[in-house]
Amino acid sequence: MVREFEKHIEGVQISQGRTDIAFTKTNKQTWAFTADPKRGDVNIHYRVYCFEQSVRTSYIDAEHAFLLPSSCLMYIDGMQNGQVSIVKPEQWQQISCTLKPGKNKSEFEFTSLDELYDSPIEIGNQTLFDFEVEGVKHSVAMVGKNNCPIETFKTDLQKICITMKNIIGSHPCKNYLFIVHHVEEGGGGLEHSNSNVVQMPRNSYSNREKYLQFLGLCAHEYFHLWNVKRLRPEALGPFDYSQENYTNMLWVAEGITSYYDELAMYRAGFRSESDYLKSLAQTMSACFNRVGGNVQSMHEASFDAWIKEYRPNENSINAQISYYLKGAVLGALLDLDLLNNSNGQKGLDLLMQGLYKTFYLDQNKGYSDQAFYKAIDDLVGKPLQFDQWATSPNTEAFKTKLIQAFEQAGMALEWNNSSQKHFHGIITEWKNEKLMVKAIDAQSINYQNNLQAGDEIIAVEDLRVKNNFEDLIRLQKENSKVNILISRAGLIQHTSIELQASPKLDCHISIKDQTNATYKAWLNK
Numbered sequence: 001m002v003r004e005f006e007k008h009i010e011g012v013q014i015s016q017g018r019t020d021i022a023f024t025k026t027n028k029q030t031w032a033f034t035a036d037p038k039r040g041d042v043n044i045h046y047r048v049y050c051f052e053q054s055v056r057t058s059y060i061d062a063e064h065a066f067l068l069p070s071s072c073l074m075y076i077d078g079m080q081n082g083q084v085s086i087v088k089p090e091q092w093q094q095i096s097c098t099l100k101p102g103k104n105k106s107e108f109e110f111t112s113l114d115e116l117y118d119s120p121i122e123i124g125n126q127t128l129f130d131f132e133v134e135g136v137k138h139s140v141a142m143v144g145k146n147n148c149p150i151e152t153f154k155t156d157l158q159k160i161c162i163t164m165k166n167i168i169g170s171h172p173c174k175n176y177l178f179i180v181h182h183v184e185e186g187g188g189g190l191e192h193s194n195s196n197v198v199q200m201p202r203n204s205y206s207n208r209e210k211y212l213q214f215l216g217l218c219a220h221e222y223f224h225l226w227n228v229k230r231l232r233p234e235a236l237g238p239f240d241y242s243q244e245n246y247t248n249m250l251w252v253a254e255g256i257t258s259y260y261d262e263l264a265m266y267r268a269g270f271r272s273e274s275d276y277l278k279s280l281a282q283t284m285s286a287c288f289n290r291v292g293g294n295v296q297s298m299h300e301a302s303f304d305a306w307i308k309e310y311r312p313n314e315n316s317i318n319a320q321i322s323y324y325l326k327g328a329v330l331g332a333l334l335d336l337d338l339l340n341n342s343n344g345q346k347g348l349d350l351l352m353q354g355l356y357k358t359f360y361l362d363q364n365k366g367y368s369d370q371a372f373y374k375a376i377d378d379l380v381g382k383p384l385q386f387d388q389w390a391t392s393p394n395t396e397a398f399k400t401k402l403i404q405a406f407e408q409a410g411m412a413l414e415w416n417n418s419s420q421k422h423f424h425g426i427i428t429e430w431k432n433e434k435l436m437v438k439a440i441d442a443q444s445i446n447y448q449n450n451l452q453a454g455d456e457i458i459a460v461e462d463l464r465v466k467n468n469f470e471d472l473i474r475l476q477k478e479n480s481k482v483n484i485l486i487s488r489a490g491l492i493q494h495t496s497i498e499l500q501a502s503p504k505l506d507c508h509i510s511i512k513d514q515t516n517a518t519y520k521a522w523l524n525k
């Protein structure tokens, strides 16, 4: 998504010596002026409002400053190298950043605009610790109050980093930085070439499941240092920061990364085999139960990410599918397909290693769609036509392909009908003390009927609804018609919804042949 960070710019003044220079805005993000080369340096002075707390925006408060250069520093057309000097309040002791230090501790140098824009800066009193992965120093900046058991986290994070490094085999960084923002609620992450920024609810370290999910998030953002920051689709770097950069391949960049962040939790010993297979089965279920998966292909989801993925509305569940979600399913299928066609000898790790060498190490350029799909065929020496699964929406053929791939790999992938008899497909949210209809699943009878997004549900069979809609629905008879009182645009209406047997599927994966070559290679047996 084009984030339009220029909206936070105010008070622009341009001068040369003591002379102010007039400028014009030529579009929303460009300030144009003419300077006299004989009069020396040009000064451009402006303020930036920084108060959006996320991994992708600059934020300053009394405790710390998080600066994302792409969101707060203007660039000059054609600009390459330069320095950033930071003037900070004295009570803030630390500056964490992977840019090369300049003459003193508050100065940093960059050799390209991409390097500057890809290097977040954390300033404050963060707690620091470090460890090594293959001789590369990794620093972790822990920002804000938290209940992290540092020694355990350090050991676990190092294990995760080594696991991700082993997929590709070599580490390209001189140093690497994790910036961990401890927040009240949230869990976002964003990758950079030599760092990443992740959010963790401040007291969630004591909750084992939340902790494991956080380690999975760290694995995900960290693996991006290879997959997308270096091995990348053609359109993704160097960037045109002023407009959309189109690619069909976000299912590789995000989906394969998502596949690996789950698998890494198994490989690093944090999840058991059965836990891993259960979570992969849940991913498969979610992929096929998403109505939008029958509408949008992975290439479409990727190409249109600029207008759809990060701008969801009430129709998104029925018209779109995430390239993280289905991309992870494609990642699993690709891994099994490769192993199945090489007697367990060549899997996804090897494909990624080969692509990384060819496109990043040897040529430092992005791969085309064709080059990616060709590398698959070249690895196993036969055409797998894998692009067909990424260029079409979910189909029966795709479901059959998955079943066959697991069968050939010594496993069984089964689809069972959900036993739920109270399915209604109405997605609600509790907002301002009101129960609102957020969206309606197109697989539900109610999609065609009486409710619509934006309706407030007031009562179910004369029982006043609070945040207990599902409890009230479960009190009703299976497959029945239920009277509902709603308010639509301020007008009270009596209407009804129908409950039906759920059309959703539950996926289950089980092991059939423990001696199968693919199975053994896939799960490192």
Ligand SMILES: [Zn+2]
Residues within 6 Å of the ligand: 220, 221, 224, 253, 254, 257
């Ligand atoms: Zn990602």
